[in-house]
Amino acid sequence: MEERDDYKFLKLRDAISCLNQRVNLVGVVLELGLPKKSKGTDFFISLKIVDESYSDPGISVNFFAESVEKLPVVASPGDIILLSHVVMKTHEREVYAFFNKKFSSFALYEGISGGDFIPYQVSARFRTRELDKKFIADLRKWLTGFQLNTDPNNFQFLREIKEGQRLSLICKILHIREGAEKEWIIFVWDGTDAPSKKIQTKMTDEMDNPLPLQLEKEPLPRDILCTFPSVGSVLTVVLGEGNKNLGLGFLKTGMWLNFLNIICEVHAGLWRGVLMPFTKLRYVPKEDRCVLGCQRCYEERLSEKWGRMPWSCFPSPSTVTEVEHDHVPLVTLRDILTYPEEMFFDGRPSTCVLKRRMNKLLGLNEDDDSKGTEYTDRDPPWVFCCLKSYYLNESDVWGSRRYRIFDTKLVG
Template identity: 35%
Template sequence: MEEAAARERKRPREGDAAPSAAAAAGAGKAQYVYLPVADALKAPGARVFLFAAVSEIGAAVRSRGTDFTLTLRVADQSRPAGISVTFFADNVALLPCVKASGDVISLHNVVITMHGEFFVTFNKKFSSFALFEGKVSTECSPYQTSTKYYGTQYDNELLTQMRTWLAYNPPGLKDLELQLRSLKSDTTFDLVCKVLHVYENNGEWIFYVWDGTDTPAAEFQAILDAEAVESSPLHLEGVPLPREVLCTMPCVGTVLRVFTNRYIKEVFHLQKNIYWARFCNITCKQEFGIWKGILGPSSRVRLLSHEDGSVVDRMNRIANQVHRQPMASLPGASNIADVEYEAAGYTTLMESLTHEQVTHKFKTLVRVVAAYPCRASELRLLLTGSYCLRLTLEDPTARIHAYVHKDDGAKFFGGFLTAEALIKKMNKLLGIPEEDEEGTPLTRNPPWIWCCVKSYRLDKNDPWGSRRYRIFGTEIRD
């Protein structure tokens, strides 16, 4: 009976710490067993010690009680897929503030919990942590520690090992991580981007995201039906953005709209227009030639620090792309249009939309993605001054409607032309190729053209609401 009682006293109980690696004989310092994550999962209910890399950073939110909570995902060599760690604290300042995914965290006296799946619980009463930079350096001191944390003499060695592993296995990088410039329809991928704005309407959320690159230029169905060519919306959301929001948008690169019908808990943080994030497992498709992101049931959003390696990489690239021409237009625009102001600088459509004055003259590089009217009979009347032509212009930053006024029609098309010649020029603008031996082409790809545009107002009492664009100083060649 006494031997059985002794064995029972030595057996670890739920909540007990894992056995130490060595006795603290003579050293006066406790020695801990840092378990690989895979081995820690074999001890549910026990207190364990982990040394791992942070692969995903969650958002700090208030729990159902009075605490604040934060979830990180950590990984090591034994479990690259990682495991979630949930922290609780009396205030946000006591939670881990991870600089970048790939940083290293030391966790003491955390508990492996099972609730549908394994995860780690950080108890504010007895657990502790320390955060270290994950990049290789000579600095081994933590940049943040909790009040109860005490390191060991083996921490530096473990940190060096973890940094070496991270150098060849950076967290979060996947084969299916894309930038906006390389989007593909109906492909599941991750996107690292800055969230510029969040909008909610009747349970549908729209995230306006940007990474400094241009989405690929779309091809359109080469349908000669007038309604199909004329109906090309300027944006996918129901109403345009308020001007005060529009003016916060960057003037270079595409702002992608990402749609979802479910609430994302990181929304509160993303609404502040300061965060970069990783959108995981999202898909994209085109509607009316505009790229649209979609968050599905398996999609997730992870906040990223400005010091995260993937964010730093993108910010460095963006810094070198000010006032660049659309990527899809390279190596150069087509030669089907002449403009009067050859020496004028280049302006994107978003630069004009956010210009401080209502009236604005500029030269831009665009595609004509739609025209109204586009029927032969109506175009012929345009040259007589009976019709006003509306073209939908597009570059990577925005779309606008720009008008060819009645008295400018003949100049824009290069003279008083026959109906046949007029249609031929309009087809060039819209990217509709001529029929070949194989029959009618299935797609059209509008060319990039230089164009002179100016804005004006219709109502002096509502200058911004009545703002319109007009094409001038531009002639379409034969």
Template identity: 35%
Template sequence: MEASSSAAAVREQKRQREGGAVPSMAAGKAKYKYLSIADALKAPGFRVCIFATVIEIGAAFRSRGTDFTLTLRIADQSRTSGISVTFFANNPGLLPCVRSSGDVISLHNVEIKLLHGEYFVTFNKRLSSFALFGGMVSTEFTPYQISMKHHGSELDNQILTQMRLWLVYHPPGLKDLELQLWNIKSDSTFDLVCKVLHVCQAPSGEWIFYVWDGTDTPATELQTLLDTEAVTPTPLHPEEVPLPREVLCTLPCVGTVLRVFSNRFSKEILHLQKDIYWARFCNITCKQEFGMWQGSLLPSSRIRLLSNEDGSVVERLKTYDGRFATQVHREPMASLHKTSNITDVEFQRAGYTTLMESLTHGEVTHKFKTLVRVVAAYPCQGKELHSLLTGDYCLRLTLEDPTARIHAYVHKDDAVSFFGGFLTLAALTRKMNRLLGVPEPEDAEEGIAGGRNPPWIWCCLKSYRLDKYDPWGSRRYRIFGTEIRD
């Protein structure tokens, strides 16, 4: 009898470890005992059932063997920081395909493990199963993806409703740390939900992510020193080598494409190189270099892939669609209600064109009207400018808008009309300082001259080529039909 009892105990222990969450049956319906994540952590090595929300979505990869693997992070009321769940399957189509962070997952017969002091959940492809449900905005009780061997429980709808009610007041992610490009700040850490348009490795070995969310980065304050332009011209882009034209032409023409730099390889790069994904860059930082924004991944930064149906993604696409629908809202966000009237242009009725729209224009020659800031000029001193009006010199201006930076030239034939006539040295200097945002002497005396903030101005540009055998490589811009007012 004692031997029989011992054998039964061994069988029960084995059943709990290998399939302890097998449902009991009552009136033909399956019953599962779902544990909170906190309670499940008290049973490492045992198979349990969990209902939780997905707060982070990983990417599918081939494991060291023949399987494919995917990691999600799930949370519930008992453990809002969450816990990782690792899935394995023979092919990627059998792995969970989560539409949006905040969706709900039902897990059956998964095992809690402890490694290096950290708990995680493992999914056994033979014994475990899952079902995915819409999150807090959904009213459907039918899962949108269900694995083989998964059977619903009579309590599923009740638990799903409770989970969705909790999500209404506790949405996944820390929204107070989530920024968009239009309100980023220097040297602060934040999360950025963005579309990853391109990934490449720089000659220095750094990885560069080209990301976009449909908004514009803030206009930066520039250094007052301008005498270095002759030796070291203001750079046109943060990266060492400009993008090839075929890549450049795939970028959006409205909204800033931010360069995010990383000195380490991450497994998400393999996915991001193959296709265009939305992603959440967690705990990144930004700084200004030469008046241009650039992001950086920190040692603690993470990249989480998002689906196009993620709530944050849908929100950003809706905002961009509203912006793109009107001509005025396509203009630089920093210029709204701040456009100066210090220039007159010939094309008064012409529409607005971004610099990126011209850079990606199908023909080398292109005439358009744009709204830009003059971030640098060479020459910029009154004496040299005066020689420009009477000699064979050329003025080079560095223009920027939220989409790009270019060099544009004022040729000798256009110089007189650009400055509004043959002016004195003092008048030329005053007009150039207004374009460059150089503070007036009285402001400098009051301590206001910490830097330059060039005004937004309208100007007319046209592109041309220097070499017919290399039209795109020799493409240049010149300013025409534009006059600086007194």
């Protein structure tokens, strides 16, 4: 006897009224949760999908499976998923689709950039059919003109981040590093400057343990740093303890993402973002007005005389230093990495003058008498200085590269 064909896909707008019924859906993956262990023995992930009938807010789909490998592994937000025999349910007035591992099935396809109709991942019970191609082609066509509701009031720029709060950031992924034991490190940017933070430390401790220039254990190689934009803070993002050993293979360099409910921390005066179990990652098209605005702002900063100056030091840097080459264009340290001695203390000042100048440069109060043995709040200033680049070994030009401050005086 021939099996009954119930291959009928509902629009998401129609599916929300089919509570407790099995339905078939096809949609674009707008938002990804991070895979995690459920309260039982299964693993869990939640996706949010949209289509032309229900692009805001979309429908969540909750998956449970015996292992992470059996969950949908979305290659990129914006890809397309076909779902068969999922059950529509409701929780606290929110309608969602429930993927039952006993009878539901799924298939994942590339999104707008896809050139074929072959799924890159299917579940055990999924059956491909010729009509799949039409649904996928229609969604890809719709995606070309799709615009997210990226209201500036609903997210923050890096210049607005605050410590310990849940934030919504739209950023570009500049680089991804996978360390030992799935210690993923993501470097993100939006063209703005994160606020500077005071440093609380003992000066005596810094003699043996100087403050880090970066939070990651191994510095990035120069060829990677040269691909970074020269202006704007680069935020290091790591996995929180609850997400250790869960991969982030769907993230790719160059994509823009909305990090929903990310937490930002400060370590040794440096900002770090943390992906928590409740963090979600939302697809943002490169043509989105927010993305275009970030890129336009970056280009404007590059074209302006003072555009490379950090926003937190406006209207001007401190007067701790003065340079003799004020006609030379202002650049950033990241600029210097891509391009191939004056007495800093202006002669031999007295011990009292030298101490006062050093304290000012280190961000200490002039009346600080702790001699660096007590914890104090330090707020080092932004300063102008001239740098000279040179190398020690002709056969290792960049490995032996050094930088020296010149034609710059510490004053005040």
